[in-house]
Amino acid sequence: MAKSPEEEHPEKAFGWAATDPSGILSPFNFSRRATGDEDVRFKVLYCGICHSDLHSLKNDWGFSTYPLVPGHEIVGIVTEIGSKVKKFKVGDEVGVGCMVGACHSCSSCSNDHENYCRKTIFTYGATYHDGTTTYGGYSDTMVADERYCVRFPNNLPLDAGAPLLCAGITVYSPLKYYGLTEPGMNIGVVGLGGLGHVAVKFAKAFGLKVTVISTSPSKKKEAVDHLGADSFLVSSDPDQMEAAMETMDGILDTVSAPHAILPLIGLLKCDGKLVMVGAPDKPPELPVLSLLSESRFNKECGHATGRKMVGGSLIGGMKETQEMIDFAAKHNITADIEVVPMDYVNTAMERLAKADIRYRFVIDIGNTLAATKP
CATH class of the missing domain: 3.90.180.10 (Medium-chain alcohol dehydrogenases, catalytic domain)
Structure with a gap:
């Protein structure tokens, strides 16, 4: 019964x-x-x-x-x-x-x-x-x-x-899966909030060079002085974005509000990876040529080269979550x-x-x- x-x-x-x-x-x-x-x-x-x-x-x-x-x-x-x-x-x-x-x-x-x-x-x-x-x-x-x-x-x-248990594994898992943990790599973190600030800490613990990408210039001091980011990029500043074209091996996009991702793709080197971990409630525009081609075929993307990836990631499995917690303890990472x-x-x-x-x-x-x- x-x-x-x-x-x-x-x-x-x-x-x-x-x-x-x-x-x-x-x-x-x-x-x-x-x-x-x-x-x-x-x-x-x-x-x-x-x-x-x-x-x-x-x-x-x-x-x-x-x-x-x-x-x-x-x-x-x-x-x-x-x-x-x-x-x-x-x-x-x-x-x-x-x-x-x-x-x-x-x-x-x-x-x-x-x-x-x-x-x-x-x-x-x-x-x-x-x-x-x-x-x-x-x-x-x-x-x-x-x-x-x-x-x-x-x-x-x-x-x-x-x-x-949420924010940590959300950023740790894509860094591991997409091969963005090799010391010396240049990594961008879009957004300096609950996910973004933890992403900076994990990336630095892996030995990466970290650029925080934000629409808010006021967050520069926090990103660099407090969290230890190597540089800060104001995404609404065309000159700064142009200077940073093709400099990043990967980008973690933690922003959940609708925003343009084409400019972010332009920041990636050839074979670079843009990983979405935020969840905007509206689908982003993704011009496919920005992933495929050089600028002579794609004027929208400036001088950026192609062969790039846009991917996603959702938390992580239990084995990886325990691995993340142990890594955080070893490197004194907390929120x-x-x-x-x-x-x-x-x-x-x-x-x-x-x-x-x-x-x-x-x-x-x-x-x-x-x-x-x-």
Whole structure:
């Protein structure tokens, strides 16, 4: 006989959820499943706020389900493990990122790319194997299959490390996959926000020469003096763009607002790669000749040569995510964060929508959530 929902999810939980596309979060009582044989249960201490949380809360992508408990940058301390768990023990520091399940039988899963499985189960707002809705990390407790848990090294702070579970792997994976990690390479990073500032840190740790590309001249000091970028390029300045033509081996484009990519293609050397990791809500224009030919066939692209690539990347598989976390710990890479209490979350969302954050919000779940219980 099939178990009832109460039997499947007997563990009481408390968090904050939105109940409609207004996106306003408020206290929410719910339940999580009992700890299965291969599950890890942990007390949530911190949860990062990702821009995709804001989109999901407001149903900007058209597939949100309510009530919705966001949060996929979740870190805490293990409180219980299943009988078959091998990688973790009670007391370990762990994290859960953007996904909590996949089919485990397709070619993507077989190659440790669960993030590209057609049946990927995302950490919140998705349907789990048992038919129930997944709830994220704006909550006091989390349970996940150990395959989807990441071990945090002791020297990596949980609060500033939490955003790496999304922002970190989003920029680390394309650098690795597209071969943009050879020391001395010239790499551009478009946008200096939640993704961009972490991209600069990883690129520098790989030994790359980094140019931050932005429409805001005011960000130069931050990019160079604080984050250690080698140079700064104002994309709205024609003279600066002309001087930088054909100088870059690769570019990570982290911007989610609609913007022109043809000028960026012109910055690439022959065989250069422009990798999109932001998600604009309007499709970009892509003149194919800018990828193929020299300027004598393509006047729009100035004097830039061809044979270039425009690609994309979405987070990373679990093996690579653990690799990224270990790399970050080794090189002291963390996100620049502002830690906020749980009852500040709606204000944080308003500020995030205005880009009024440097550079990621992290909710102090462990110290502030309980006080918000009705």
